[in-house]
Amino acid sequence: MQMTTAKMMRLFNDETITERVKLEDFWTVALGTRPLSLLSLPADFPDSQRLKEAVEQGFITRYYDGYSQGGLAGWLQRIQYWLRRRRQPPIAYQTSLFHDAFEEVILEHEQYLGLLRWQVEFGLASVQQAVQPGVEEMLVYRDESVLAKIVDLIRARALIREREQSDDDTKASANPFAPPEHADPQYVEGIGDLLGYPSCCIEAFTDEVRRGQESGLRSAKQINETDRVASDAFFASHFYPCTPDCPKAKGKGRTILDRLATFDGRLARRMERIYRSNIQLIKQYPRVVERRRNESMQHGLKVVEHESL
Numbered sequence: 001m002q003m004t005t006a007k008m009m010r011l012f013n014d015e016t017i018t019e020r021v022k023l024e025d026f027w028t029v030a031l032g033t034r035p036l037s038l039l040s041l042p043a044d045f046p047d048s049q050r051l052k053e054a055v056e057q058g059f060i061t062r063y064y065d066g067y068s069q070g071g072l073a074g075w076l077q078r079i080q081y082w083l084r085r086r087r088q089p090p091i092a093y094q095t096s097l098f099h100d101a102f103e104e105v106i107l108e109h110e111q112y113l114g115l116l117r118w119q120v121e122f123g124l125a126s127v128q129q130a131v132q133p134g135v136e137e138m139l140v141y142r143d144e145s146v147l148a149k150i151v152d153l154i155r156a157r158a159l160i161r162e163r164e165q166s167d168d169d170t171k172a173s174a175n176p177f178a179p180p181e182h183a184d185p186q187y188v189e190g191i192g193d194l195l196g197y198p199s200c201c202i203e204a205f206t207d208e209v210r211r212g213q214e215s216g217l218r219s220a221k222q223i224n225e226t227d228r229v230a231s232d233a234f235f236a237s238h239f240y241p242c243t244p245d246c247p248k249a250k251g252k253g254r255t256i257l258d259r260l261a262t263f264d265g266r267l268a269r270r271m272e273r274i275y276r277s278n279i280q281l282i283k284q285y286p287r288v289v290e291r292r293r294n295e296s297m298q299h300g301l302k303v304v305e306h307e308s309l
């Protein structure tokens with residue numbers, strides 16, 4: 001599928017998709033600078049907060065009332081949920097209600113349909129899957145050969161999560177907040193490689209998970225303690241280069257900018273702005289972690305944060 005400046009500018013002016021998704025998720029893959037990108041829905045919609053609340057509301061309506069519509073349709077749905085509730089364990093039942101609410105709110109929404117339409121325009125395709133109640137991940141790829149690898153990784157992750165649920169005492173990760181698959185080096189290497197992360201940075205991440213450390217915190221500390229921060233190294237959100245001027249990560253970020261500049265210099269400059277905002281996101285990460293810990297202490301719950309690796 002041909003990439004043209006005119007087509008890129010048309011998408012660039014479409015406000016139903018965030019600038020980050022256009023540049024970081026669609027074009028890096030369409031240009032062949034990385035095989036895969038990963039969106040989190042509804043977080044990656046321009047209207048994310050409202051859509052998140054609508055999904056939660058859809059869940060609450062179903063959970064307490066058993067239906068979301070009035071009249072005969074509502075009555076039938078109520079019976080359907082009642083039967084489902086009798087058949088399924090409580091967590092599976094709640095997850096299924098979240099899934100229904102997600103489908104109702106998101107799948108017909110213009111911001112979602114826009115994502116699919118523009119993928120087709122740029123010769124991209126995607127696989128979608130639920131990662132936590134109310135949150136789905138969209139894996140965007142260009143080359144057919146990537147699909148088989150994605151399917152393998154999704155299977156591997158499902159097995160890791162199953163194992164973790166059935167065997168609670170032998171967690172490989174010392175960090176209770178990390179998703180269980182982060183403790184599996186083979187999984188992390190597989191997905192990290194597809195996302196275009198350099199091997200040195202993936203290795204730093206797996207080492208840190210093994211030691212129960214958070215790469216985001218390490219990266220924030222590195223950024224604060226040195227002047228040698230190369231913004232090109234921060235070419236993807238939720239990616240933590242092994243050092244803030246890692247030559248391989250920097251090279252990847254530069255390649256992306258050079259490719260965009262061949263279409264229009266303005267696109268490359270907007271992408272540089274995204275790189276700088278990725279650095280800001282990492283700087284805020286210690287506060288996010290602190291809030292997460294406080295919340296989990298208050299609720300006495302284990303909260304698994306969604307991260308894009």
Ligand SMILES: [Zn+2]
Pocket residue numbers: 198199200201202241242243246247248249
């Ligand atoms: Zn590195």
